[in-house]
Amino acid sequence: MTTSRRHYHITTFGCQMNKADSERMAGILEDMGFEWSEDPNQADVILYNTCTIRDNAEQKVYSYLGRQAKRKHEQPDLTLIVAGCVAQQEGETLLRRVPELDLVMGPQHANRLKDLLQQVFDGNQVVATEPIHIIEDITKPRRDSKVTAWVNVIYGCNERCTYCVVPNVRGVEQSRTPEAIRAEMEELGRQGYKEVTLLGQNIDAYGRDLPGVTPEGRHQHTLTDLLYYVHDVPGVERIRFATSHPRYFTERLIRACAELPKVCEHFHIPFQSGDNEVLKRMARGYTHEKYRRIINTIRKYVPDAAISADAIVGFPTETEEQFENTLKLVADIGFDQLNTAAYSPRPGTPAAVWENQLSEEVKSDRLQRLNHLVATIAAERSQRYMGRLEEVLVEDQNPKDKTQVMGRTRTNRLTFFTGDINELKGKLVKVRISEVRAFSLTGEPVEVREVVSV
Numbered sequence: 001m002t003t004s005r006r007h008y009h010i011t012t013f014g015c016q017m018n019k020a021d022s023e024r025m026a027g028i029l030e031d032m033g034f035e036w037s038e039d040p041n042q043a044d045v046i047l048y049n050t051c052t053i054r055d056n057a058e059q060k061v062y063s064y065l066g067r068q069a070k071r072k073h074e075q076p077d078l079t080l081i082v083a084g085c086v087a088q089q090e091g092e093t094l095l096r097r098v099p100e101l102d103l104v105m106g107p108q109h110a111n112r113l114k115d116l117l118q119q120v121f122d123g124n125q126v127v128a129t130e131p132i133h134i135i136e137d138i139t140k141p142r143r144d145s146k147v148t149a150w151v152n153v154i155y156g157c158n159e160r161c162t163y164c165v166v167p168n169v170r171g172v173e174q175s176r177t178p179e180a181i182r183a184e185m186e187e188l189g190r191q192g193y194k195e196v197t198l199l200g201q202n203i204d205a206y207g208r209d210l211p212g213v214t215p216e217g218r219h220q221h222t223l224t225d226l227l228y229y230v231h232d233v234p235g236v237e238r239i240r241f242a243t244s245h246p247r248y249f250t251e252r253l254i255r256a257c258a259e260l261p262k263v264c265e266h267f268h269i270p271f272q273s274g275d276n277e278v279l280k281r282m283a284r285g286y287t288h289e290k291y292r293r294i295i296n297t298i299r300k301y302v303p304d305a306a307i308s309a310d311a312i313v314g315f316p317t318e319t320e321e322q323f324e325n326t327l328k329l330v331a332d333i334g335f336d337q338l339n340t341a342a343y344s345p346r347p348g349t350p351a352a353v354w355e356n357q358l359s360e361e362v363k364s365d366r367l368q369r370l371n372h373l374v375a376t377i378a379a380e381r382s383q384r385y386m387g388r389l390e391e392v393l394v395e396d397q398n399p400k401d402k403t404q405v406m407g408r409t410r411t412n413r414l415t416f417f418t419g420d421i422n423e424l425k426g427k428l429v430k431v432r433i434s435e436v437r438a439f440s441l442t443g444e445p446v447e448v449r450e451v452v453s454v
Ligand code: SAH
Pocket: 053, 054, 163, 164, 165, 166, 201, 202, 243, 245, 270, 272, 310, 311, 312, 341, 342, 343, 344, 345, 346
């Protein structure tokens, strides 16, 4: 064993929840005296925080793991950890497949990393996948950004969409208290963070599991109430939230977004399919008409709002005509961005064992056609920015052009402009847009806004 400090490396797959979990686990490791190593081959503790939403996401981790498992034969004190959703899904099976592993831990156990590692250092091989009440986050995350931050508001998901593994791997909904959320945001404000994204797989479910009802009989704590409660946190200039579910999305929430100046004009509301029969088989609990009504209401209150979503093509039994209903919805709504995916059967989900699975050819053909449409429409939507003055929060240097910095508009469009990152990082800059592309913009800086924190 060397006397120098021990190093850790984390590779993160999957969604923002996993990224947020990784930042908390990195915080725990640093607290334990470990130092970050960019190169996994220099690390003494390697943690893969995994995703199993589609088969290709899951397969990725096995190839990474194979390499490190080999290394462990030469360096037996190497500690190998699989965390996240594959860990939860596979549990002990993972140990049989990769016996070199020291620790397999589901997402609900992220905050327990220190205890679990202690057991490993005592000589045990540990599997932590039992459902638990997530302990309040007392850890200090090591956040990747100094400008934007994620704050979990609700863990888990109680929906049962027939294609989705998330409820199996993330467990039941557990909301954090408004006080804990506000306290975390206040700390972020003090540290100079300018933007916070509130996170939940189904963020509209926020508060349903917390005690308290209003005299009108609604839950006392809703996402809307939370936004009113946190919107004046000093220093935090922008608030975003994701992911919204059309089934529970309310007009009250839209009005709050219109009213509260820090809440950004961007809504991420996955629709998954534009066909009512498919939506029913997915058990999504809404029709495409309802989805269209939501978007109309958003545009009534917040006319310039950016709308993004997720969609799946090639769900079992989806006909050509049903797929065309998805294309039609995409064309009618005019999305600013759309995450698209070909349906992937997931173990333990109802749709995976249905007959009439579509061939890979049909799925990839539909995916391509949808992506083509999305790019065309996003390019059209980008046109509206031409010549406009947009507020950009500078996050980083443009990795492809060091003379430029990059950030996002309030509507979440990636924007580049000439400038020095050392001066501008974390600043809100008014930028005159001079070039538009489907998913990004370029402009000239006009004015740096001085933010006076109170
Ligand atoms: N909670 C969010 C999204 C969760 S997963 C929601 O309700 O919309 C992120 C995205 O992955 C989903 O929106 C869906 O488009 C996609 N996805 C989930 N399961 C999938 C599967 N089995 N095959 C393909 N895409 C899937």
